[in-house]
Amino acid sequence: MVMTAVPPYIQGVTGAGHMEAVRRGNLALVLGRIAETSPAGRRSRAQISALTGLTKASVSSLVLDLISSGLVTEVGLNQQSRGRPGVELELNPNKAVLGAEINVDYLAVGVVSLAGTLLMHEVRERDNRSDGVERVMAALSQQCAVTAVAAEKKGIDVLGGGLAVPGLIDAAGQVVVSAPNLGWKNARPDLRVLLPGSPLGVVLCNEANAAALAEMDHQSDTDFMFVSGEVGVGGGLVVGRELFTGADGHAGEVGHVVVDPYGSDCLCGGRGCLETVAGQDAIADAAGLTGHPARSSRSLTLSVLLGLLKEGDARALSAVERAGFCLGLALASSARIVPFTLVVLGGHLAVLDPWLRISLMDSLQRYSAGRFPSGNVLVSALGSTGALLGAAGLALRSVLEAPHTLRR
Amino acid sequence: MVMTAVPPYIQGVTGAGHMEAVRRGNLALVLGRIAETSPAGRRSRAQISALTGLTKASVSSLVLDLISSGLVTEVGLNQQSRGRPGVELELNPNKAVLGAEINVDYLAVGVVSLAGTLLMHEVRERDNRSDGVERVMAALSQQCAVTAVAAEKKGIDVLGGGLAVPGLIDAAGQVVVSAPNLGWKNARPDLRVLLPGSPLGVVLCNEANAAALAEMDHQSDTDFMFVSGEVGVGGGLVVGRELFTGADGHAGEVGHVVVDPYGSDCLCGGRGCLETVAGQDAIADAAGLTGHPARSSRSLTLSVLLGLLKEGDARALSAVERAGFCLGLALASSARIVPFTLVVLGGHLAVLDPWLRISLMDSLQRYSAGRFPSGNVLVSALGSTGALLGAAGLALRSVLEAPHTLRR
DNA sequence: GCCAAATAGTTTATGCTCTGAACTATAAGG
DNA sequence: CCTTATAGTTCAGAGCATAAACTATTTGGC
Incomplete structure (x- = not known):
């Protein structure tokens, strides 16, 4: 038996139909299979249907949603031994999330595609010790803006982002409870300024946690x-x-x-x-x-x-x-x-x-x-890009696990 | 945002409609509210509707299922200040689970109602060290049989049970990997003999874990x-x-x-x-x-x-x-x-x-x-009954979290 | 004693999501 | 060119929840 907690279908959902929860779950499920780069290449609707147990009809409908929300694109054809070839699906290569890291002696910003590859990456040496939250965040947001513009020029759409900080983050992911090496205590950085106007916000996380997350994709x-x-x-x-x-x-x-x-x-x-x-x-x-x-x-x-x-x-x-x-x-x-x-x-x-x-x-x-x-x-294996990749990965997960937030 | 893993709606479900998952979840949700003994007394359908956000119609239908499966009974009337009184619901007091414990120097068996109260309890001193899995289990199953008969005489229906053992249990809950103080190693006790013919089986767990679980209800x-x-x-x-x-x-x-x-x-x-x-x-x-x-x-x-x-x-x-x-x-x-x-x-x-x-x-x-x-x-606060209560509680949870397993 | 107000619970029509089966589309191979 | 195999779409139908109307039962004021 699969052990699950009482599912929070209802709590907090105001009047909405609970069948929607099934849709949400299945959207995430299908998206997850598309995200997996299997050794046999990209997956078609039919393969996802076989993999998940959902009918082809359901998968088609779910994929349609994912395509129209811009998360997924059709790429090429996938010829099996015989019969009509499947249409290969992939995560939209032109959608990405931003990863940022504040450390003691540098600021780093990068752009990570939905598939998890680091597309752009810039590290600026900077002494962030005791410079105060405001000034560090101002410098970082300027750096983010530059990166975002560069991404846009390449036709890349940045959906959201993650910020890694070497300090303790509260459970809600809003406050840096303490970052002794930065001299921060109960700091509440304004995360929105890093990516003004992005559909998803910017999430905050601990640097070691972020690096662990990034490492996971390789283990x-x-x-x-x-x-x-x-x-x-x-x-x-x-x-x-x-x-x-x-x-x-x-x-x-x-x-x-x-x-x-x-x-x-x-x-x-x-x-x-x-x-x-x-x-x-x-x-x-x-x-x-x-x-x-x-x-x-x-x-x-x-x-x-x-x-x-x-x-x-x-x-x-x-x-x-x-x-x-x-x-x-x-x-x-x-x-x-x-x-x-x-x-x-x-x-x-x-x-x-x-x-x-x-x-x-x-x-x-x-x-x-x-x-x-x-x-x-x-x-x-990731060295200094770990925290950045992980922070981006955290933002990425919020997309992959809740694709409905981007539905049109 | 509530962070949830990709829900396992589909995996392992063979061809069944996935909408059923919603029903399952809501059955558990409603049952959970009935199980909560609020200070204001037992709950009616209307109160559960308000609490969960489900409509009255849905709650009525769900409660009907729970009653027909025997888990819930209607008790009395619950008069609010004005209007038609609500029908109070409670966990069926005549349904119970069995809790058992094997320790170094005793065997304990008890019966715990769905609401978690210890109805019957018998401890037999017995030196279980180095007596071998077979003989200890034989003695325990005899003791369980006696208890089960006594429960039946009182009109109590035993649905399932839990067994606590002072040793490491494998993740699947089937093997006692090692219990040094009992001299057991990779023992695979036959759990079915403890409660032959019960609708749910008997689950195996570690004694400290069981006691922790029992303690939780008081914290x-x-x-x-x-x-x-x-x-x-x-x-x-x-x-x-x-x-x-x-x-x-x-x-x-x-x-x-x-x-x-x-x-x-x-x-x-x-x-x-x-x-x-x-x-x-x-x-x-x-x-x-x-x-x-x-x-x-x-x-x-x-x-x-x-x-x-x-x-x-x-x-x-x-x-x-x-x-x-x-x-x-x-x-x-x-x-x-x-x-x-x-x-x-x-x-x-x-x-x-x-x-x-x-x-x-x-x-x-x-x-x-x-x-x-x-x-x-x-x-x-539980002393020596902790492990027993916890083992029963584990069985109880499998009922409360998956009431559909008993649906008729 | 009777009627308005309040609350509990049921009935009925409707919508959403999945399923299953039929159907269309496209390829390989003899 | 026809058979076989596979991919994907269409459409009717079932299950579950919702919303709103309806019935049932009580309190309290007149």
């Missing part, structure tokens, strides 16, 4: 943890191919799992959190870079650290090794609470992987009783 | 962790008023969160797990009861330990204090992964609460940065 596992190494350590948890954010939006914060009960105080107010050992700042301090001139910039710090590691500097090596050990420990504990089967490393943890890996795998295996073969700890 | 929090102190330490995690079991069915195992990286080996294959410090056996050992004659029985061990604590025995006090400290630590870490807001203690941890509490709250507060006011750590 077959349905449950995994993305560990984002930034100044601190963020986590994005995916359960059943869905982002798991919890009631307050703060789920998966592996950076604040306790790894050393007698360790140092953490910015979060706790003590001995993973972040106090495996955050970039923490590693740099433990490696003896305190007061080093490179500490003024994050990327500089990391490259100096890399230099030391390559030279075989004992203090740096042991700092990173300890970070790996504690990361393994925290992940093993976390996997008992939400049993994920895969770990993906991002940020500085991805860069430091060669020096982390042995101690990480050792402790992960020991404390998880051997649940993680080494192939189940990967380095992110 | 307003939607996200909480139930910590079950048995020989080891089990955990039941509730997220959004739903049991959260994860892809493999092992979520919420707080007993195997690492609290001491250099601690002792755990039966699970890990090291320094909470269970090695806060399990009943672990506490008894640390309190100096190794080789003590009372160790032959679990309840004896616990009462001896309680005696020592009341006497102020230093070793016992410090063992329990350490258990509390580590429990707080593990819970604080767990709450970063799945942000629950309430902790409920059961089993020996409930009994030891007076001696645990200070160290537990201290560490929980310190490591969670103050997220848990002391009112958010409670002692289970």
Whole structure:
């Protein structure tokens, strides 16, 4: 039996026919099959009918809706061994969503097609620390406007967007509760200015969560943890191919799992959190870079650290090794609470992987009783575009899961 | 926007009309409102119509279905200030589900009405350790048969049942992957023999999960962790008023969160797990009861330990204090992964609460940065009936969420 | 005691969405 | 050129919910 919650057909629907819910669900279902790029090529109405169990008549009607809303286009013909060829369907290549990222030392904006490919991408270096929400958002919206115009020139229609921020987002996705590295607290950025007049709005999300979402499209596992190494350590948890954010939006914060009960105080107010050992700042301090001139910039710090590691500097090596050990420990504990089967490393943890890996795998295996073969700890393939792709992906999902919002 | 997954209307439905899904959902919706015992008394069709947004006509038709399937009965009249009185509806008091529990030293069987009240309850002391699956199940099915006959005499119709076992259950709910304290491994108990010929079957679940579910009906929090102190330490995690079991069915195992990286080996294959410090056996050992004659029985061990604590025995006090400290630590870490807001203690941890509490709250507060006011750590109100009630509750949910399975 | 007002529940006509089967359209292969 | 196979459309029909009219039952004022 498929276990489902009591479906919210009615709650909040004012007077509308509830049969509409079936239509909505089936529109999403069909759109989902069109979005899947199967190895056998694009799909026709008949194939979708076979795949979903809906009759050909229903699929035809649903596809008609999707085409008239602009989400889907007919491409070419799809000849099976015999008989009339099917009409191949695809997500409209001229519709896209915008992805944006605010980080400590840059702003990034990109355009992602409905199919998920990055069409345009621009990163601008900028010191966003302590510049205030208003000014950062003004700079970002200017950058978005430029990108949107460029997209329009290419004939690309931007439907909506997503913004990733390195901080905690409230459950409603409206407020940046805290982003210590940006100096934001309870900030309520005006998201509409990023894409004035777009049919769907702009959604806000945490950077690690966004990166996890982007990573998911490249993984077959349905449950995994993305560990984002930034100044601190963020986590994005995916359960059943869905982002798991919890009631307050703060789920998966592996950076604040306790790894050393007698360790140092953490910015979060706790003590001995993973972040106090495996955050970039923490590693740099433990490696003896305190007061080093490179500490003024994050990327500089990391490259100096890399230099030391390559030279075989004992203090740096042991700092990173300890970070790996504690990361393994925290992940093993976390996997008992939400049993994920895969770990993906991002940020500085991805860069430091060669020096982390042995101690990480050792402790992960020991404390998880051997649940993680080494192939189940990967380095992110997306690098710095992850957050941006994920933020766009979040906007994209709101289209794919609710295509009726665009119906004409 | 309500975020929902693509609904599984179609998948697995063979040729049936998909409109039926709407009916199913609405049947469950209406049944859910009838099940809610509001302070203002039982509900009428009109009130349910107002509550759900469905028209009176629809509600009437749905209620008719529920009555003819035997789940709902009309009781009395419900006079509002003026006008024709409404007909009060209630869950049929003569329909029930069976709850059963296999534990180390007893078998328990009970009958729970659709409304969730325990109608009958019998516990038989029995040493189930190493007696083998077959013989334990034979004894249990005999006990179930007796209870079922007694229920029938009272005019109570048993629709289905649930069985709670102190061990890991696979995601499909068919196999006891391992129950170390029973000596079971990959056991596949024949659940049908417990209730031969009942319209719904018997579902299998983990004891801590069942207890968590039972606890939920007494809590307003939607996200909480139930910590079950048995020989080891089990955990039941509730997220959004739903049991959260994860892809493999092992979520919420707080007993195997690492609290001491250099601690002792755990039966699970890990090291320094909470269970090695806060399990009943672990506490008894640390309190100096190794080789003590009372160790032959679990309840004896616990009462001896309680005696020592009341006497102020230093070793016992410090063992329990350490258990509390580590429990707080593990819970604080767990709450970063799945942000629950309430902790409920059961089993020996409930009994030891007076001696645990200070160290537990201290560490929980310190490591969670103050997220848990002391009112958010409670002692289970259900005691030993929790698992039984929860197992029955699971069966009950399958009725309440899928009333169409009983439609005539 | 009777009638207006209020509330509960049922009946009936209508619309939406899916299904199933018949029908049209288009290709491969002998 | 005809048979076979596959794709997609058309159309009648069934299931479910809605809206509005209708019946049923009570309170309370006169």
